[in-house]
Amino acid sequence: MDSSDEDITDHDENESENEASDISKTPVENPNKRKHKEISQKSKKVKLEPISTEDPKKSKKKNELYKPPTIEELNNLKMTENLYNNNLFRLQIEELVKEVAIKTKRKKALSSWLENFKTNIENLPEFDDISLSDIKIVSKTKKSTKKDKFINNLVTNYQCHFKSDQDLKLNFLKPENIEVFGLYENNALAGPNLETSINITMPKSCFHVKDFLNNRYIVKRFYYLAYIAENLTDVHKKTIIYHENNILLPILLIQPTKDEKLIIKIHATPVEDYFKPSRFLPSQNNIKQDLFEANINDIEILRATPTILYNATLAHDVTLRENSAFVATTLHEHENVQEGIKLLCIWLKQRNLDVGYGAFTSNLIMYFVTYLLAKKKLNKLMSSYQIVRNFWSFLATTDLEKCPISLGDSSENNLAMFKQHFDIVFLDRTGCYNLATFLDKNVFRRVKQECEMAMRHLDDSRMESFHSLFLTKVPFGLQYDLLIDLTDALPLKDQFISTDVEKSKNIGYGQFLTITQISDLLHKGLGKRALNIVPHIEVKYKESPLTKVIFGINLNPETAFNFIEMGPVLNDYTKADEFRKFWGYLASDRRFRDGSTHVAVYFKTSTIRGKRGIIKRIIKYLLIEKLDIKFKLYYDEFEEFLLNKKVTSPYPVGTNEESCLKIIKFADELGQKLRSVQMSLSITGIQGLSDAFSYSEVFPPIAAKFRQADNAEIKGKNVIFPNKKIGMIPRLIEPLELVLQLEHSSKWPNNLEAIQHVKTSFYLEISKMLQDNHNIISHVTREYLEVFYEGLVFRYRLFVPKEIGLLKKAITETGELKYTENAKSEQLEKSLGILPKVNATLKGIQLQFPSFGPGTALIKRWLRSHLIDDFHMPDIVINLLNAALYVNLTSFQESCTPQIAFLRFLKFIAEFQWELQPVLVNFNEEITKEDIADLESKFQQNRAAVQPLYIIMPYDQGQSIFTKHSPSKETLHRVQGLAHATLKLVLGRIEEQLVFDLKELFKPNMEGYNLLIHLRPLLNPRRHEQIDNPADSKIVLEKYEQHKNEKIPIAGFNPVHSYLKALRESYGEFAMFFHDTYGGSTVGVLWNPKAKEVKEFKVAHINGKKLVNSKLELNEDAIIEDFYILGKGIVKWIEKK
């Protein structure tokens, strides 16, 4: 493989020097001949054609593509096809591996330190015969010996948190052997940090035969490490930490120099064959006294029960040497395998699943790969891509919780014996140590899930797969729908009544037993509602080692929000009793529709938000009422921003779903009535255009009674504004936009104006029929038909495809008929042709993933609150972007709550590289792979020409029609910056326990604008939607009832909106305008730097300028006054900054 690699690079170098130097490593061995040729060619070129160097290069490039292939090249190209996913994947792997290569500087520092260390160890001073009881401060006297000094240092610098049963004799003697092991030694460590491990063998004379009992070994090992550490001079930093967060396995962590990226971990293990490994099988008991204060009542039980975790810890040390040696020989000279391990470690690290107690450590990855290699499931010839793929497929398809595996050749009996005690069994070479002892089964399930996801990614061979697998960090806080943080409750009390057997089995790990029990309780309480409950536990070397306990919970979208927790049948007394006991006052006996009677828990709620709250209620019940533990919940805090607190609806409302449901229901009812209308052409389709139809509207209009003022002015069937000064604008009644499709007809006139008139006559006809047949009032304008139904205002527009054709029609000079797109035709097609299709699909997504709609609404709420409105980032673009996350499901499982959907969107948008790639929203896989590839390559080729944000979706022939005009590059940068900052704070809340009011995340930064236009709040019809709502009276809406003399209320009248529109139309080239759609009372204005330039006098430059010294300058003051004039009535004042 390597040799072929070189060939490629060679071929590059011929082609263009720049590229080659960029991308390829310099070839180690270059065929001399070729080099020679190259040089001569170059010199020739210079001699013959000194002027133009471009042309020969070009022709050469062509030749390069058509030159006869060498065998190596052919092989290489073929290999890429066979062994890797595709070219891109291969190149990306190469790049990544290069990026994580460890610096030579660091390597050298390590080797020189190691040498130094070895000689140091050779000259260690030796102390023997120190009893444990001797280790206390020796008063300083003149005669204090070296030994006394040493003891003093031990006491002051190293606190031993382990206790033993006797006063042990400690011999501090030179180690027998020093060995380096671990990922780095096997060339499988992914940099840039260099971390290696040293195994120091304690000599025989340090031990006593029965030292494996009662913590004796552990205490000895601790002091031995302290002894090594004490005599290590010339290091920057040395600390005691736990190996893989195992609280009985302290090791020494050393940072030799100031370079924080160079770290050495020192293990101390007993000399080989001193303790028999079989002594540590999970059937043995090695602790005879309650040394860990586990409150064991009957010491006899302790003596009879196997101390499995304690044993495993000792077994780790005893078998370390043999296992490391085996790994080293197996991995030796398997470069691709080593590369594979590096990739896997990166993959897992990005997912944060390799840290904490119970994690899937990188050592485990190494052992697993070794296992696969030993079992011939991997081989030397495989590429690193295949190694990684096979590893994933192995974990994804093998049920390790059922079938134990072994690195050596353990007997079935042995495996079965281990299986009794551990969830996952992966035996080492000796067959006495379970490598997966401390691997939490819930973490393992998560890893397995990730493997499955990774496999899916690989099969879907799109460009981002590599990126999302290896290069994106997936923070802990975003992996789960729900987080329970128990850190405040540490150290955990014994809330559970555990048997002595349980306590004895877990002796030494009592706190972790409690955590497991909490986890089990959550499992039991949440049952099928949760997919997995994954603990994240961090420890530190100190008296009570736990520093952080968080449970991450992924919900099962299908069952999570059931409002019935069904218990056993009433007749089943024992089980029913148990159920009642568990659920306490929540349980009740119920009869169900099918006649059966069960004990059950019924959670009463009438909103979808309430249903999401069921999870919260269960967790609160379990943790507060049952356990009385302090905890923090990260689940639905953001939903608050979707509530309309100032307006009370006539029906129960949580987040936006209920109102959307109502709207869709009434729209369907009205639709049926419309379809039954008899006309010359019948209505064949009615589709929604408003966001409310895809549940993504933040504040959908509320179906309610419209209270008409007594003195309201009336014109025809409508309420209009009275002819006097107005001090307050009524609450906005947003009309719902829909499109009507008629059956096909060839009789439409061939004239635009005529079509428009015919359309209006259709409106009139429908309006009349609605009035006559159904007594529904409506009114007609030239553009649309407005219907007032069930307290909602619907606006219907007819879509006649012929209109688009007519708009596009043009006749060229040669008399040829041609159809070309123009702004008008595009607009029409977009809003009436494509949008309904997209909306219908989005509604489908909402049905499939109920968090989509409110999640999108939350995104909008956030973005708008930062003054980026529909003009800068259209609603439909946000809908599509969020839909992309649901359709592609790249880094995460499906989001079950609006909050997590929002946070994941933030991450997506903050990291999305829109310059490099388009967004793909392939609804229902409607675009074929080939078409996608085609569109992507087109995008790549004319990147500069196409819009900054490019969305590929099925309905617009790959034109990304919705992003044509906005967002702009500047907007995208701004949104990314905002998302990044917000996400950082939100994650900081979880990871570093930052405390702040979430409202802060929705407060715009008013600095940096040139002008602030303050509007009169009472003239803003959406004022009640503000986040920080000033004390304004509440609006209580009543249920709608039809009555005589009903009038259509003023709908869609939003002067703030009109003002912004006018500003942008008229002054868009001079300034940008920013505003919070949801009730914002300030408009931020930024001057366009180009408009501010002083220009020479020219008619083309004259607009908006004034003449100063024969040059044109922006007439700022006059324009500001124009802002007053345009917004006469609603502008309070304009603040200049």
Add this chain to the structure above:
Amino acid sequence: MTSKEIQGFKVVSVVFSSKSTTFHELFIKEHSLRHQEDNKPPGRTLFVLNIPPYVTEENLKNLFSPCGKVLNVILQNKNQFNNAYVIFSQREHLLKAVKVTNLCLNDLKSGLEKWIDEYNNSIEDPTKLSNEINNFMLRFDKNEEAGKKKVEEIDDEGWTVVTKKSRNPGIANKESVKIKINEKISQASKKKELQNFYTFQIKQSKQKNLTMLRKNYEEAKKKVTLMKSSRRFKPY
């Protein structure tokens, strides 16, 4: 205020309400072009530049009426800074207008008032609307009819005009039709060819395959360089 002048343009300062503290500068000049248009008669047309967006034709008429009678105003585009032609009834008025240094407009309707008016006007009487439409359609149908008749006519000397409506209308002069025909031709010619007959063809196809592979490789490499330049390969 001293009057400013540049390149034949005169600067006129305009305020749009009596309360204004600042003013816009209009640039005015007598309209003179070699091509003369009927609606902009020479000698009586004033060319005005840099008119604020919200100013309507009506406003302009009023604005210049102190100088004399304004016959017509032609505004160029809507909702942006505007150019206009103001046509006076007499040349004297124009000459008077050119000397003006500041003007004041008071009857501007804007903001809330304007939007409320717009809303109120958007509500139309259905019977009126339907009458209007009927009238339009009647007229339209008549025109269509007339057009058709014209086509079918036989002229005085007994010649019949041949139209599309005949039995064999021929090929329509459309872009799409042209493309279709060209496609058909190229496909037909492809069918005639033998694909894998000559050795050189086989060789060529192999070469093509290889070239494709290479091209793919090159493309992938380019992408990676791009990613690299944006530091995408730093994993943490």
